[in-house]
Amino acid sequence: MKISRGEDNFVTLPAFAAKLYDSMMQSSATKMQYKEIAQDLVSLMHSGRLLDVGTGPGYLLREIHKLNPEIELHGIDISNAMVEQASRNLADITVDLQCGNIKATNYKSDFFDLVTCSGSFYLWDDPIDSLEEIYRILKLGGAAYLYETHRDINKQELWQKMRENLKGDNLIRKFLSPRFFIKQIGMTYAKKEIAEIIEKTNFVRNYKIEGITIYNLPVWVRVRLEKCT
Ligand SMILES: C[S@@+](CC[C@H](N)C(=O)[O-])C[C@H]1O[C@@H](n2cnc3c(N)ncnc32)[C@H](O)[C@@H]1O
Numbered sequence: 001m002k003i004s005r006g007e008d009n010f011v012t013l014p015a016f017a018a019k020l021y022d023s024m025m026q027s028s029a030t031k032m033q034y035k036e037i038a039q040d041l042v043s044l045m046h047s048g049r050l051l052d053v054g055t056g057p058g059y060l061l062r063e064i065h066k067l068n069p070e071i072e073l074h075g076i077d078i079s080n081a082m083v084e085q086a087s088r089n090l091a092d093i094t095v096d097l098q099c100g101n102i103k104a105t106n107y108k109s110d111f112f113d114l115v116t117c118s119g120s121f122y123l124w125d126d127p128i129d130s131l132e133e134i135y136r137i138l139k140l141g142g143a144a145y146l147y148e149t150h151r152d153i154n155k156q157e158l159w160q161k162m163r164e165n166l167k168g169d170n171l172i173r174k175f176l177s178p179r180f181f182i183k184q185i186g187m188t189y190a191k192k193e194i195a196e197i198i199e200k201t202n203f204v205r206n207y208k209i210e211g212i213t214i215y216n217l218p219v220w221v222r223v224r225l226e227k228c229t
Contacts, residue, residue: 054120058086
């Protein structure tokens with residue numbers, strides 16, 4: 001039997017767990033994380049149609065909307081509880097939210113100008129099929145940007161930087177957030193593994209994996225995947 005990388009836990013995620021996740025994502029550090037990713041995305045796209053895969057509570061979509069309300073927003077998530085949480089969080093803006101697995105969606109081919117995700121790719125049980133689906137739904141000339149943590153990191157340095165980031169937060173977040181993040185990082189891919197997956201897809205000749213720092217944490221990669229002729 002195939003062991004799920006994590007997406008199975010989200011399919012059956014109860015509403016209270018989605019609420020707990022939502023509350024964890026409101027730390028000042030996480031807010032800055034969404035803000036920095038959104039700033040990067042709006043610098044890459046001025047108008048058009050954007051999909052956030054594994055949108056969770058939808059905070060990245062909210063930040064993008066704040067910076068550029070012209071962008072047409074779509075979000076997909078495998079967890080119904082997360083989609084309901086995102087619907088509540090984004091009730092005041094126009095956004096299309098769907099519950100579904102990125103490996104097989106209902107979107108038309110050549111539909112999106114940009115596809116993104118933050119901290120979701122590492123959970124997908126079928127990353128190759130999922131990237132092929134992203135290739136299908138992207139317009140020609142469009143690109144996907146995946147913001148993921150990777151596990152080739154210095155844990156000591158990470159703890160110290162996380163403590164600095166959470167100085168102003170309440171005790172529960174100070175205790176839970178770093179543990180949650182370290183656990184997540186342990187489940188993520190090494191950079192080399194990400195490349196091996198991409199090389200089995202249509203993005204093989206048009207990708208770039210860059211190590212980046214987001215909100216003081218040098219544990220991220222930005223993966224750019226272009227759909228070219
Ligand atoms: C760690 S959360 C990140 C949520 C959000 N991107 C954020 O930054 O707060 C991962 C999300 O990916 C979703 N997810 C996992 N596997 C998925 C898949 N195959 N297709 C769509 N969503 C998926 C989960 O339900 C969960 O909401």
